[in-house]
Amino acid sequence: MEETIKFYQTGTFTVGNRLLKEDQRSVQADMHRTNSLNSGHRACQGCGEALGARYAIDAAMQATGNQLIAVNATGCLEVFSTPYPETSWQIPWIHSLFGNAAAVASGVAAAQRALGRTDVRVIAQGGDGGTTDIGFGCLSGMFERNDDVLYICYDNEAYMNTGVQRSSATPPAARTATTPAVGPSPGNVFGTGKNVPRIAMAHRIPYVATASVSNLRDLERKVKNAMEIHGARYVHIFVPCPLGWGSAPEDTIKIARLAVETGLFPLFEAHDGEVTASTPIRHKVPVTEYLKIQKRYAHLFGKSPDHGRIGLIQKMADHNIAKYGLLN
Amino acid sequence: MLKQTEGSHAVAEAVALCRPQVICAYPITPQTHIVEGLGEMVKAGELTNCEFINVESEFAAMSVAIGASAAGVRTYTATSSQGLLFMAEAVYNAAGLGLPIVMTIGNRAIGAPINIWNDHSDSMSMRDAGWIQLFAETNQEALDLHIQAFRLAEELSCPVMVCMDGFILTHAYDRVDVPTQEQVDAYLPPYQPRQILDTADPVSIGALVGPEAFTEVRYLQHHKQLRALGLIPQLAAAFRERFGRDSGGLIRSYRAEDAETIVVALGSVNGTVQEVVDEMRSEGSLIGSVSICSFRPFPLAVLREALQHAKRVVVLEKCLAVGLGGIVSDGVRKSLSSIVLNGYTVIAGLGGRAITRASLRRLFEDAERDELEQVTFLDLNADVVSYELERESKARRTGPTAEAILRRIGTVASGIG
Amino acid sequence: MFQIRIHGRGGQGVVSGAEMLSVAAFLEGRYAQAFPSFGSERMGAPVMAFCRIDDKEIRLREPVLAPDALIIQDPTLLHQVDLFNGVPKRGYILINSTRSFDELGLGGFARGVQQYRMCTVPATDLALKHVGRSVPNVPLLAGFAAVTGVIALPSLVAAIRQKFPAALAEKNVGAATEAFEIASRAKETIDA
Numbered sequence: 038m039e040e041t042i043k044f045y046q047t048g049t050f051t052v053g054n055r056l057l058k059e060d061q062r063s064v065q066a067d068m069h070r071t072n073s074l075n076s077g078h079r080a081c082q083g084c085g086e087a088l089g090a091r092y093a094i095d096a097a098m099q100a101t102g103n104q105l106i107a108v109n110a111t112g113c114l115e116v117f118s119t120p121y122p123e124t125s126w127q128i129p130w131i132h133s134l135f136g137n138a139a140a141v142a143s144g145v146a147a148a149q150r151a152l153g154r155t156d157v158r159v160i161a162q163g164g165d166g167g168t169t170d171i172g173f174g175c176l177s178g179m180f181e182r183n184d185d186v187l188y189i190c191y192d193n194e195a196y197m198n199t200g201v202q203r204s205s206a207t208p209p210a211a212r213t214a215t216t217p218a219v220g221p222s223p224g225n226v227f228g229t230g231k232n233v234p235r236i237a238m239a240h241r242i243p244y245v246a247t248a249s250v251s252n253l254r255d256l257e258r259k260v261k262n263a264m265e266i267h268g269a270r271y272v273h274i275f276v277p278c279p280l281g282w283g284s285a286p287e288d289t290i291k292i293a294r295l296a297v298e299t300g301l302f303p304l305f306e307a308h309d310g311e312v313t314a315s316t317p318i319r320h321k322v323p324v325t326e327y328l329k330i331q332k333r334y335a336h337l338f339g340k341s342p343d344h345g346r347i348g349l350i351q352k353m354a355d356h357n358i359a360k361y362g363l364l365n
Numbered sequence: 366m367l368k369q370t371e372g373s374h375a376v377a378e379a380v381a382l383c384r385p386q387v388i389c390a391y392p393i394t395p396q397t398h399i400v401e402g403l404g405e406m407v408k409a410g411e412l413t414n415c416e417f418i419n420v421e422s423e424f425a426a427m428s429v430a431i432g433a434s435a436a437g438v439r440t441y442t443a444t445s446s447q448g449l450l451f452m453a454e455a456v457y458n459a460a461g462l463g464l465p466i467v468m469t470i471g472n473r474a475i476g477a478p479i480n481i482w483n484d485h486s487d488s489m490s491m492r493d494a495g496w497i498q499l500f501a502e503t504n505q506e507a508l509d510l511h512i513q514a515f516r517l518a519e520e521l522s523c524p525v526m527v528c529m530d531g532f533i534l535t536h537a538y539d540r541v542d543v544p545t546q547e548q549v550d551a552y553l554p555p556y557q558p559r560q561i562l563d564t565a566d567p568v569s570i571g572a573l574v575g576p577e578a579f580t581e582v583r584y585l586q587h588h589k590q591l592r593a594l595g596l597i598p599q600l601a602a603a604f605r606e607r608f609g610r611d612s613g614g615l616i617r618s619y620r621a622e623d624a625e626t627i628v629v630a631l632g633s634v635n636g637t638v639q640e641v642v643d644e645m646r647s648e649g650s651l652i653g654s655v656s657i658c659s660f661r662p663f664p665l666a667v668l669r670e671a672l673q674h675a676k677r678v679v680v681l682e683k684c685l686a687v688g689l690g691g692i693v694s695d696g697v698r699k700s701l702s703s704i705v706l707n708g709y710t711v712i713a714g715l716g717g718r719a720i721t722r723a724s725l726r727r728l729f730e731d732a733e734r735d736e737l738e739q740v741t742f743l744d745l746n747a748d749v750v751s752y753e754l755e756r757e758s759k760a761r762r763t764g765p766t767a768e769a770i771l772r773r774i775g776t777v778a779s780g781i782g
Numbered sequence: 783m784f785q786i787r788i789h790g791r792g793g794q795g796v797v798s799g800a801e802m803l804s805v806a807a808f809l810e811g812r813y814a815q816a817f818p819s820f821g822s823e824r825m826g827a828p829v830m831a832f833c834r835i836d837d838k839e840i841r842l843r844e845p846v847l848a849p850d851a852l853i854i855q856d857p858t859l860l861h862q863v864d865l866f867n868g869v870p871k872r873g874y875i876l877i878n879s880t881r882s883f884d885e886l887g888l889g890g891f892a893r894g895v896q897q898y899r900m901c902t903v904p905a906t907d908l909a910l911k912h913v914g915r916s917v918p919n920v921p922l923l924a925g926f927a928a929v930t931g932v933i934a935l936p937s938l939v940a941a942i943r944q945k946f947p948a949a950l951a952e953k954n955v956g957a958a959t960e961a962f963e964i965a966s967r968a969k970e971t972i973d974a
Contacts, residue, residue, distance in 0.1 A: 106562045108432060109571075116573055124569035129562035131435050132571030133458050137428035140420065144387060144432025144440070145562060147416040151386035151438050157564055175428060178421030369808035371801070533843055537817035538804045636841030721844045 064096045064257050071098040071127060073105075078125040079117040083286025085250045085276030085293065086114050086164070086191040092250075093189055093274065094160065096257040098128065100264035101158045106130070106145050110138035110163025110172055113198040113278075114191060136171035138163045139179040142186040158264060162189040165206035166196040169233050176233075180240035180269045187263050187270045190233065193278035201281040205231040208301075209353070210346050211333045213281075218336035227349060234307075237271040241310035244270040249302060250277070251293035255316065259306065275302045283332020295327040300354035303361045315361040324351045366543050372504035372534040375541045376469055376527075377402030379508040381412045382549040383467075383515045386438035386556075389418040389429040393448040394481045395531035396471035400443055423448035427455035427466075434464040435570055437561035439515065442466065445531055446473035446487045453491065456524075460495030460586065462570060463559065465518035465525070467511065468496075472632070472683075473531040474716045478767040482717020483531040485631060485684040488660070489692050495586050497525040497593055498661040499613065500631040504529075504539040506658075509612035512544070513600050515553055520596060522559045523589050528660075530633040530683075532717070544608055552607045590662040597659050615664035618671050620646060621653030626733050627672055628654040629697055630681040634713070634720050638681065641725045652729060657693070668700040677707035679732045681725075681743075683714040690740040707735055713743035749773055783836040784932050787846040789865050790855030790919075793825040798945065799853070799919030800831035803926070805941035806933045807835040815840045828863055835932060851930055853922050854878060855905070857886060871896050874972075876925050876965075878905040878918045899972040901929050903961055912957035913950070920954045921961035928965035929972060935962050 054066035064070050073094040080087035098105050109115045109132045118125045119132065133141045142161035149157045161179070163172060168190040179186055195213045196202040203213040203225055210224040218224050237245045243266045248256040256274060263270045277293055279286045296302040297316070301324060304316035325347060328334040337343040358364050368375070376399050380388075388407065390400040404419075406412040416433075420426045426442045434440040444452065449470060459466050470488050474480040488498055497517060501507035507529040514525040529535060560570060574582055594615065601614040611617075619639050621627050628638050635656040645652050655671050657664065672678050678701070680694040689695075691710035698708055709732055714720045724744055731737050749770055757763045786803060790796035797818045804814035812835055819830040832846040847867075851874035854865055860877075869875065879902045883892040892900045903925035905918030913920075920942060927933045938958055943951045 104564045106436065106564065115571075119569055119572045121572045121574050121578065124572065126569045127567060129564055129567040130569045130571075131432070131562055132569075133428060133431050133462070134454055137424060137431075137455060140425040140428030141432035141435075143418065143420075143425075144389065144429035144434075145436045146432075147387045147389070147418055147429065148433040148436035148438040148440075151414055151416050151433075152436075174422055175425050178425050181421070182418070184418075367808075369805045369814065533817065537815060538801045539815055539840075540808055540813055633843050637843045640842050719845050721847065722842065723847075 063254055064099050065092060065253070067099070070095045071103060073098055073107075073126065073128045074118060075125045075127055077123065079120050080113070081278075081280050081286070083279040083289045084113075084117075085278060085289050086193060087117070088250050088253075088289070089191050089256065089274045089276045090114055090162070092253050092256050093260050093272070094128070096260040097158070097160055097187065097264050100261045102156070104157045106157060106159050108133070108138050108142040108145060108159065108161045110161075110167030111135035111198075112164040112167050113193075114162065114164065116198055135167050137175050138167060138172055139186065139188055140175040142188070143179050143182065143184040146185045158187070159185065160187045160189060162191065164197065165190060165192040165194060166204045169205045169231050177240065180237060180242050180271070183242060183268045185267050185269070187260075187272065189260075190271070190273045191276045192273055193276050193281060195278070195281050197278050197281045205229070206233070210337060210350060212336060213333070223336045224334070227346075234271065234273045238307045238310045238312075240269070242269040242271060243267075243309060245273075245307040246271075247273045247275070247302065247304050249275040249293045249297055249304060251275075251290050251297055252304070252316070255304065262306070281333070283335070284330055288330060292327065292330065295322055298322040299324045299327045300358040300363055301327060301350070303357045303363060305361055312361065315363060317365065318358065318363045321358070321364060324354050366545070367540060368543055369538055369540055371398060372507060372529065372537050372539060373398030373471075374402050375504050375508040375539075375543065376511060376529070377406070378543050379511040380441055380467075381406050382544060382546055383512060383553055384439060384555075385412075385415055385441045387416045387418065387430070387433035387440045388442070389420050389426050389433070389440075390442045390444065391420050391423045391426045391448060393423070393445050395473060395483075395535045396443045396445045396448075396469065398535065399469055399471070423452040424455055427452040427459060430466045430468075431455060431459050431462065431464055434459070434466050435462065435560070435562050437556070437558045437563070439519075439556045440466050441468070443469035443471065445471040446475050449487045449491060450475060453494075456491050456496065457494045459524045461582075463522040465515075465522055465556070467514045467518055468524065468526045469511070470526050470528045471531040471535045472528050480716040481531075483533050483683070484715050484717065485528070485682070486715075488526065488528045489684045491526070492661055492692070495523070495590075496661065497521075497523055497590065497659070499525065499527050500658055500660055501527060501529045501534065502617075502633060502635045502656055502658070504534050504537060505541045505610070506612050507534055508541055508543065509604065509608070509610070512549055512553060513604055513613050517593065517596060517600055519556050521589050521593060523586075523593070528632065533633045542610070548607060552604065593659075593662050594664060594666075613658055615657075615659045615667050616671060617656045617658060619654045619656070621655055621671055621675075623651060624653030625651040625676040626653075626679065626729065627675045627677075628652070628679045628681055628729065629657060629668075629672070629693065630654065631657050631660060631693060632683065634681060634683065637720060637722055637725060641722055641729060644722075644726065645729060650729075650733060652733070660693070660696075663696045663700075665696070665700040668697065669704070672697070672701060673704050675706055677709065677732060677735065679709045679711055679729065679737070681711045681713055681720075685712050685715065709737045710740045711737075711743050712740065718744065783834055783840065784851070784930075785846045785849050786833040786835075786851045786853065786926070787849035788831045788833070788853040788855065789859055789863065790829060791825075791859070792827045792829050794855045795917040795919035796829045796855055797831045799855070799923055800833045802920070802938070802941045802945055803833045803923055803933065804835070805944055806923075806937040809937045809940050810933065812837055813840050819845055828859055849873065851876070851926060851932070853926060855918050855922060860886065860888070866891075869896070869898065873898055874926070874930050875900045876922055876929065877902045878922055880904040880907060899929065901925060901965055901968045901972055903965055905961065908957045908961050912960070913953040921957050924958035924961035925965035928962045929969050935959070
């Protein structure tokens with residue numbers, strides 16, 4: 038007998054997967070999931086990146102019949118997943134440098150072509166620092182050549198592994214070690230920053246998507262969509278960092294959900310440079326709900342809240358909602 | 366087969382014969398013709414099972430090479446000068462990871478001031494990165510060394526750079542003997558990686574290594590190069606057997622066995638040196654020369670053997686350790702440790718300045734009379750230098766130095782040498 | 783060893799001229815070395831190329847400072863660049879021009895102490911006539927062959943055929959042949 042399953046019921050793994058047909062269940066619910074990023078790594082409690090990576094790579098493995106090679110940029114993920122002499126990776130994996138993951142991946146992909154291994158696919162992954170700044174040149178080169186690589190950026194909005202310094206992905210007003218909350222313009226400067234998903238789209242690569250650890254099913258789906266396509270692909274995943282953001286480790290998924298529901302982090306997919314789908318917001322939330330539970334924005338609140346800056350951030354959120362049609 | 370062709374093209378043919386599987390490079394004078402040649406071969410279908418990637422920077426070139434090599438395929442790239450510096454991080458990375466990439470360096474000076482002509486400063490900047498560095502004296506040797514390089518790199522799991530003088534060799538038309546595919550296949554077996562990104566047998570490559578193990582990893586790299594001191598002559602001997610000519614090896618002596626004055630140099634200048642040696646020998650001088658082919662690993666023992674009987678050694682270098690003097694001289698001095706003889710460093714050919722027979726003749730004669738300074742800059746225009754020093758001592762805001770000198774020298778369009 | 787130095791401007795085929803010369807010598811079973819001297823890499827800038835021909839391996843790597851033969855592809859260089867630097871007594875000098883030595887301002891030079899063996903070849907005209915392009919290198923090389931005898935015309939023709947695609951090669955061969963004839967007639971006067 039067919040039964041309509043409500044969204045909130047399928048939103049968790051314990052209940053939702055059991056109620057779904059097997060082929061609709063999440064990869065993580067599968068007993069035969071590869072655990073590509075196995076337990077034992079040294080990530081912080083509540084690390085959004087570890088969560089995102091586990092889901093993303095296992096989804097890619099399932100989509101490729103376990104024929105995947107991963108190239109990792111220097112950063113938290115690389116460091117906490119390979120504490121010498123251990124590794125938590127159960128797939129072929131290489132770490133070269135900070136800024137060259139996309140190029141190394143292009144090389145690995147070229148090697149597979151030279152070997153006639155059309156079944157083996159390649160993922161390059163890195164944090165926002167390694168992607169939007171130092172790795173930008175190589176990223177653009179890989180996009181421009183349309184190399185058969187899926188690049189995954191785990192965006193925690195700063196250089197976390199080196200002590201929380203500002204990157205071009207750091208949002209305005211956020212406090213970091215190099216954009217301290219002092220002076221007339223505390224935190225990161227407004228009017229700076231790069232929107233790499235849109236830059237990826239400007240390269241007209243076959244697939245670009247944004248995803249979040251607040252919606253892990255959606256994340257898996259997007260990675261699987263990506264793996265069905267050949268050519269350059271980019272998935273940008275929002276991953277809160279409790280340590281860097283000054284948030285509670287147990288709030289990681291909540292914060293990620295708030296980022297989506299405020300409109301600050303829109304979820305969408307794009308094919309060949311045009312947005313083809315976006316995830317609507319069910320209940321719009323004011324940005325203050327999102328900002329106030331992160332110490333990196335603490336200077337906006339307190340005895341005399343910075344309504345000006347909060348207002349500017351709200352405008353950014355509203356702009357995204359309008360641009361992507363998130364409230365229709 | 367004998368051909369009259371450009372050095373770059375000879376190298377491209379040699380690399381193609383080695384059955385590379387991934388070629389990636391970024392254009393920079395004077396390496397461009399090598400890569401263009403290979404690109405054409407791939408596109409025309411002459412070079413099969415080979416992916417040719419046009420990368421967006423030298424850093425990307427070496428990175429793509431790292432990925433391809435780690436995935437188990439024979440990989441090649443080429444660069445010069447600024448390009449080598451731009452990929453410096455990746456150059457060290459490749460050596461540290463033990464990837465047998467072969468790279469041609471079309472030796473060119475490093476700026477500032479920007480200069481497209483030949484000297485050895487580029488290769489020298491990477492001398493401690495862990496790559497094997499071989500220097501070619503002629504276009505034939507450049508061709509041959511690439512074939513030896515792939516075998517050397519793969520046997521040791523260590524990257525190798527083959528250095529050839531930009532313009533002087535890369536852009537010179539010369540007679541070369543290009544081997545057949547059969548000959549090369551018999552000498553160079555298919556690549557069997559020590560480590561490989563393989564979905565059937567996953568490994569993690571590129572771990573963080575702390576104080577507890579870093580020294581051992583580095584020691585093993587060093588040890589590998591020391592083993593190369595034995596392997597390089599072996600491969601050169603095997604090459605002679607297979608191809609019928611002498612190419613490569615650690616060093617090559619020319620009329621040095623009974624020489625009182627021995628000139629040591631790297632690369633193409635050795636040809637001119639040998640001409641002058643012959644001239645002076647015919648007039649009774651006891652002079653000879655040694656060409657260093659393997660600069661890394663540095664052949665301390667064989668060099669000592671070749672030089673120890675001399676009264677004086679003149680090291681002719683196309684590079685400069687700013688603030689110290691010679692770079693090659695350091696190695697040569699070390700090879701002669703505890704041996705007393707007169708050592709002279711001559712810095713010559715920087716930025717492509719021609720090294721003429723006449724200048725070398727005067728230099729070697731001065732050396733024979735022990736009338737040389739410790740460090741000599743060959744053909745230095747002392748006039749220009751003292752004028753500039755004088756000018757700079759008089760005021761603070763004297764403007765950029767290079768431009769001031771150029772203004773004084775005037776137009777160079779008419780210059781021959 | 784016979785040394786040649788070629789002067790011209792970027793775009794006039796100076797470098798490929800030297801290369802063809804070396805190929806011609808190679809085809810005769812000799813050793814040859816050809817290399818450029820780059821200035822700035824742009825059209826119109828003065829460029830030089832060198833060629834050495836010998837019966838044994840050529841080890842020398844310096845520029846050609848004392849050319850046994852000088853080839854001047856662009857006479858506008860005559861009063862700008864010190865072209866004749868190093869040319870020995872009785873050295874050959876070939877100039878691309880339809881004018882006489884006196885008209886070029888070289889009269890005194892031509893009849894001077896150095897007894898240069900000078901010859902003009904209307905190379906640009908011949909190139910335009912046979913090939914339809916004003917690149918004067920091939921006719922001058924043919925003139926060189928005629929006047930010095932260092933390479934034979936058939937060798938040069940073979941080198942031309944190696945360098946250019948078939949149709950273009952034959953046109954160049956035509957230009958070379960006529961240049962060779964013109965220069966051969968001048969040879970007796972020169973050698974005197």
